[in-house]
Amino acid sequence: MRETVFGWPGKSPAEPGGLCHPAACHMLDVAAVAEALLARGTDPLPRRALSALLIALHDLGKIGARFRGMIELRADQGPRRHWEVTEAWLRSEVIEDLLCDRLGGSCHALRPLVGAIAGHHGRPPTAGPGDWDRMIAAAGPEAARDARAFVEICLDLWPEASLAGLESSTAARISWGLSGLAVVADWVGSNTAWFPASPAPASAETYLAQARGRVPRALAAAGLVAPEAAGGPLFDFVLRPMQAAAARIPLREGPMLAFIEDETGAGKTEAALILAQRMLTAGKARGLFFALPTMATADAMFARARQVVRRLFTAPPSLTLAHGRAGLSAEFRDVRAQGTASDDAICGDWIGDNRRRALLADVGIGTVDQALLAVLPTKFATLRGWGLSSKLLIVDEVHELNEPYLAQELAQLLRLHAMQGGSAIMLTATLPLAQRAALTRAFEEGAGRAFVEDAGADYPSLSVPGAGAERQLPQETSSKGPVAVQRLETAQQAADLIAEASGQGAACLWVRNAVDDAIGAVAALRAAGVRADLLHARYALCDRKRIEAAMLRSFGKDGQGRQGPDGRGRVLVATQVVEASLDLDFDVMVSDLAPVAALIQRAGRLWRHMDRRPVGTRPVPAPVLHVLSPDPGLVADDRWLQGTQERGAWVYPLADQWRTADELFRRGQIVAPSGLRALIEAVHGPDPVAVPPSLQRAEEDQHGQGYAAAGLGRQNVIKIDLGYREGGGGSDDREYPTRLGRPTRTLLLVRRGGVDSCQLRPWAEVDSCQLSPAEAQMLSEVSASAARLARLPLPDQTAPEIAAFTQGWPGWRRATLTVCPVDADGSICEGLRYDAELGLLV
Template identity: 65%
Template sequence: MLDVAAVAEVLLREGTPDLPSDRRDLFCLLIALHDLGKIGAQFRAMLRAGLKQNARHWQVTEAWLREEAMEDLLCERLGGTYLALRPLVAAIAGHHGGPPRDTAESQWRMRLDAGQAAAQDARCFVAACFDLWPRASLAGINEAEAMILSWRLSGLTVVADWVGSNPDWFPAAEPPTSAATYLAETRLRAAYAVEKAGLVASVPSATRLFDFALRAMQEAAASIPLRDGPTLAIIEDETGAGKTEAALLLAQRMLLASKGRGLYLALPTMATADAMFRRARDVARRIFVTPPSLTLAHGRAGLSVEFREVMARSGWSEDVICGPWLADSRRRALLADVGVGTIDQALLGILPTRFATLRIHALASKILIVDEVHELGNPYLATELETLLRLHAMGGGSAILLTATLPLEQRARLSRAFEEGAGRAFVEDMDPAYPVLSIPGGAAKRSFPDTVSPKGPVKIARLGSIDEGVALIAQASASGAACVWVRNAVDDAIASVEALRAAGVEADLLHARYAFADRKRIEAAALAAFGPEGGRRRNDGRGKVIVSTQVLEMSLDYDFDVMVSDLAPVAALIQRAGRLWRHMVRRPAAGRPVPAPVLHVVAPDPDRPADTRWLAEVQPRGAWVYELAEQWRTAEVLFRAGEIVAPGGLRALIEAVHGDDRVPVPDTLAAAEEVALGDAYAEAGLARMNIVKIAAGYRDGGGAADDRDYPTRLGQETRALLLTRRAPSGLVPWVEGESRAEAELLSEVSARATQFRDLALPDQSAPEIAAFTEGWPDWKRVNLTVCPVEEGGAICEGLRYDGNLGLLFQPRGRGDEP
């Protein structure tokens, strides 16, 4: 217990140097009591004889500390009330991932089972802790503040317990002569352990981050005045404008101003997180004086070659590092100086999941940078993000939001949540200026010299049919143009590839319905073909062609000459158009095979009478991916405008489709919009039900559910298949890996659960599958369906797999996944 408290001392000294000494000592004293429940006959019998306990030790910890005499002692010595004490006691007791929820009667039974001798010993240890931290005080903490503090204290206890329980750093020792003597000795071990765990914060550096001349938004980030206290900054600019670099410049200034000890860059998807990790690796070293720890936090982080390289050189490199303790889990990854991952890893901190408070604690010391905020605009995600920002500000954290297409009303909601969390009055800002760098309650930069993107306006052209799209791409490719066709559904994308190939066009395909290994291979090939240094022409001089779903539109650095897209909400189309004529310095207009950037949108005429089948004529499967009213409204606004003028014209387009004063839809679509609005209210309501109840404190407002029980995103249920092939030894994963576990991860593929409804998938009790899954935990058997793939790709009737086309349903029904 003193090992863990000593670790907490180091972590508090590192992470909260401004915390008053009496508050710091209070936290350490309470954390020293986290395993008080191990004092007792039942726990001793479990250790010595393997007997089952009636209650877990962490539950007994709260039982001891909620005893009437013990509460009186604590309140008397600490100078506070039991209403302030109890939330903090629950926080340190619930250090195994969830809060204690036992009744007074059950706690009485726990104390009885522990025995009278244990009661005396527990009081003796508490008394000893008063002498070890004599400045500890509850004075001035009321019940409401204690409820808020309980979230942070719980997370700190978890981290300290994980480090302090490591036998390599804290080996068994002879009984000390006194508690004070032992604490003095273990403080030295704690300092070493925290350093070995990678939790000693690197000192921020004022070194120039970038060698290139800064753009206007980046100059603004480097000079805008920062406000006192927790700070939120919102960067709104067109795609490809260098928002990430602007955010890093601003984050460096926040670090130097002691607004955080590190960074967490939150991305919408694993693919975008991987891409950001590559960029962050190159600049993170410059942000700090000493080599910072850098981690990748998502479910497939171990498959990242770049992350593996960082882990391999830890311990000797003068570059970024990541030791094994931090890399061991996604939760710990958030504790690194610089973390890159999905927004989901952060959002799990505000859901009632196990070890959610660890995430809260880890993020509290970080500048939270959320990229592609507009992608979090659906009601469920938006409500979660508001709560995350509120809680982050409550803990003293600062944040930077990046977006190209955020509606003003959503910006206001996010700003309000942060300001309220920081305990400040919110002043609404609905200024429509764009681009803009704004700090709610502080300064804003709204005047920029560049009014038109270097590529000029992107013209809009409507295509009335799929055949027109095929003909256009065939002609453009023949002239040497790099082409992309963005479809809204996987099955439509596959159909377009087949149509292009039938027309003599060699086209590649990118979507989310591949085995993970094949998707990584295809993404790497796409980046090599269409990335900043890509070779966009084939050997015969024709332009390369790729058909993709909307996985292409988020944070991926592609540059195309010609783009065809399905109709989608205007925010999505702006994102897609951001990959059109993107790198004008590397590839100026004079060197491109087409005279100007044009976004060709496959859509019916919005002037035609519109009903619920209006869009299905040109999007057989993808017409239901987005709200029909939003898509009609986009067609109405965009085709009348005739162009996308970035950055100056983006705000008007966004507000006309997504804002409070959006264009009205025809009466024939009014009912569909009403249904969509009802669904939106329901999603927001579900989010409010799911998220933790901050004001109720950790004990009553938190939870210990599995991550899978509380989704960070809503969507149609998916089903995961593990593809296998037959070998002489039996079934083996579809692709090879450095280990069996890695090979299985690389062989997974997912699709909507409803698409498998009428398929006779392989019997999981078949001998070869039973042999393959021997030793699997129950959760893995529930979540993965093992599917042997025959020669030619057949899995079962109606389903096969192709490494270049993905998972194929035959005949294909209405698809709607990206």
């Protein structure tokens, strides 16, 4: 009977008439890969053997007449796929009883694990008993005989495998990691360059030995062989207080969560890397994943981390950038171009060509969205979770994830990460204490520990919460001293102040809350004779990158263009994009009123690099944050803010803005870092000052929206305790957003020209760059409010020139992009223009 097991085909021949790889051989290939990956963990041998055994059965559904007909005769496989037939076989009474009897455990513990390995194509199986019966009948009696025989073979190959003592609730939690491991092992084991087609072997034992021999080369080629952690010094400068604290704080046993809370520019990233190195050498992780709030911050972090991550390991680690536009990063393309023959960080094709696999690299840097997708019921979510489980998860700017929907996702991510044995570091300048407690609670629940309230409110602080919590309090007064806060009543006052300061040679920044308000401010300044640049999010990506690079050259840490040829200070008007993504330094700052956390972040760009530009070299005597705001003591109605801001009045919750104005203007200064905790809690703490009666309705609406968003977050995240089969899903990423917000529409800007004057080409001029046509198109995209664009007569997408440009596009791309030819004068349609220096003008 066992001789016929290897007669069932598993993979089509690479060439017509070529050798067909047996399904049983493929399953053993994948099991051998899983064994090697499991060997890195701390599970006992019976549990590791159980996982390898079950993964060896992941494609048992290929043993069947329908799958054979598809491979050999190109016949229709039918309504159910082979991976669903796998579950049918393993849930059949004969095979389930065999497994439970030989493994010494309960079928209730086995079933979640069966659903996990059957769902190795990215989604859990959903068929029921009636479907299973029909699938088994369609497979045929020969398949029934050989499916059972292969199960017996695998039980003999892994005799140590055991279900003993495994509760169904524990199995449900284990199923998430097992599913992710099955996906990775299947992807590696399916690569014909590493596991070529084989004739039927003499025995399963012989073939498994051959497969095990191929695994080291396969894992090395895939970039899945993590180098050992190195313990040498990471930096050659004198450590700042927070960095020194990271070098000495005791580490906790088991999964560990740490919070690094300090003002902007205090060196939190370097502190995180110092702590991460200690955690790596202590065996708490084998790699890192930096989760950033935006693609721009991820790109900036990639450029910084690339210089130091090599020192974390004894050999070159794999390093990747994980977000939808990673291919547009010059730094990432440079790493990819080096291949694997480099003494620096490397990125091979297998990991670099797939954004989901990016989370498998030794060091991943990307948007937090890539990590949050691990806790949404999306396709291959378990792959992301498994990839992260061996990483130290470092979430930067964690305060930006305090919005109710995002907060639910992040809490669930920390719960899952701790449950799978992972550790994490949270970096923040302005995290409210209540949110810190919520994240700690979620992590401790995932680790199976009781939550212990940590009431410490010191700031700055490096803390490891939990039983026997450790806390380091690095105290250092900011070298720039207190930042005075002064209120401006009108936009004209702001423009006059900037004009005067610029005339004195000061580099000036005006942060506006809305793009249209920023464009209007630049127009007003230029009309007054002030040379002002503009930066916001409504540019084609190529123009935004160009402007960001120019701003860094002018206002960055080593900026040399802070003054123009006439000696006047240069001026930048920007939106929130400067809060976190760019390391800029200004002498004078004006900001629209915003919640206190945003204002603290913005003030971090004021007199930032005091080591490069000390007090005596600044054109103004002291740092002052000028805030464009109405008087918080004069609130006539809920239109209180609209007199000083136009569109920006609707960006942030009104109650938060009033409380910020009330607190800041009474204090008259921001004292960093020691005074930041009190400011944050005054606005976002549990007992804030009551808003004026005319603003109470707005606050109630804000609370209602927050409860609704949090409820949607709880509804959308995976249900960890139910296990992967019942609590996961296989939806497209777009069906479950990682963030809530007003809908946007993406425009693809194009020019007319080329060989045919009617031919369209991407707006981005990339002739000198080694970019593909698809990347050039990505550089030409710009997004704006879908509601505003819906009122405009956008170009007809069936027009001949646009139809020719989009020929060959898949349906989803046509549905998500609107191609917009831009005339020589910038016109797109009535009411819509594009200017390379001003952006999209609606």
